[in-house]
Amino acid sequence: MLRRQDVGHRVVVRRIVGVSQDRTLYSDALGELVDLTETDLTIATSKGTLRVPLHEVHRAKRVPPARRPPAADVVALELAANHAWPAPVQSRLGHWILRAAGNWTGRANSALAVGDPDRTLEAAIDAVVQWYEAHGQRPLINAPMPLAAPVNAALDARGWTARPLTLVQTALLGPLLGRIEPRAELPPVELADSPGDDWFAMVAEHKGTLPPTAVRILTGVPEVVFAHVRDADGSLLAVARGAVTGPDRWLGISLLQTAPAARRRGIAQQVMRGLAQWAAQRGSTRAYLQVEERNTAAVGLYGRIGFTTHHTYLTREAPTG
Template identity: 30%
Template sequence: MDHLESLCARAWPVLAEVPLGDWLMRAADGFTGRANSTLTCGDPGMPIPRALGVIEGFAREHGIKPTAHVVIGSPPEQAIEAAGWRVDLDHPGGAESLVMTGPLEKFADGVAESRDLPGWWELTAGSEVSPAQRHVLGSGTNVCFAGTVENGSENGTVVAAVRGAVVEDVLHVARLAVRPSHRRQGLARRLMGELAGWGLEQGATTCALQVAEHNEPAIRLYEELGCAEHHRYRYWVPAVS
């Protein structure tokens, strides 16, 4: 689990990153929980209550909410709870997320073309893209901006989009989105197949993605593509913040 979490973190570049023993404190101006929390895999190199104090200082320095990204059932989780932190039930993406993995060859179909289309950013990040969003989504050495354009025209509207990033032999999949007017047409499945084909060309063999536990349609899609739950994580915050 720790190695996979580390690969997912490397696929999601942040503005500020500071190691704390094996842990990794991360900040990106509040854009996504993953980019603005401390990954708590391994040993922080100090007692956990003290490490949590360091996390709070890092969060204050970067203007973000002090948050720990914790694999459910991992050794640090019980100590974090005992230190007085609580599960962040108010997190916008939900309190708990699944990490799912699957073999790319099982659903690869075609090869996605990476295109930095204006509509791609609008669909995946919103109408006004912040510097933090552009950094997290746009940085990296092996990233694909895959999109489906209405009627296949270069000047058409981007109706489906997804981001892929290859780290070692893993294709990290994120920001899969389809416009409401074009849902239930198989666009997400088709785009995932094309992204998988791109990943295979880059030397990846496995996909990894994170999805909120309440996002049942997405979970069903990924299961149909051959993905299965690998583990779960949730965010912890100070009980009084």
């Protein structure tokens, strides 16, 4: 049977799905173990997240990992993403990065647990809790998997909960541009150095009210661009943000949103193409984005234009009380 230290690793689970003519029927699932409680286990498979009650599990074991990027590549990408979404308050705990931004987005308000925290794991978690409590915020830890599997196991033991699994997906810009044909019949993608008021308004519909801290995060990157797509009457149809950061010149794509009336017309793909062209002109060759695994529509869109999962992460929340 699986144990807490298996969280973040690739596993195979054989579960009981029924009985036919006095024969027990089984189904096998292969994926990454993302949660294990006293009653259930949850794995992220290629078809989605699967929660299995433990009483249905016939057998379960860890299996060799699929081909994964080296740990150094995961760390480098996470650091590039941190530079592209810069929390105004940051502090170091060894190599870990403690971030606070008035609770606007989990990314900017969680400790990034990559590298050596320069103390025991238990002491590092205690220090994270103390730091966030001093800043008046609930402690959060961003744990990339399987790199931070020991962190996840330690947090499980402390009763920390997990937000939905996030996929960090990447694509090469050259093939991406080849997959997305320009569509002259669609409104053009406008790229601006700063967002318009209606850009902020569309983002606020999804992210909630944007405090000054949010504006600081969104605009506080040296190489950043804001995409707008407008209808003939000037109304906003789609927005997105692109930022190039890190020594590897990663293009980070975020906040891609399309107005409900403009969906399924190919506008989102044209926005991606516009951001990719902008980044390629600045020496970028690769793009990444972060999307919740349960957002199947977005995951499907990104897959069609060449994005694949590089690694995953869980945002862990300290128990209340």
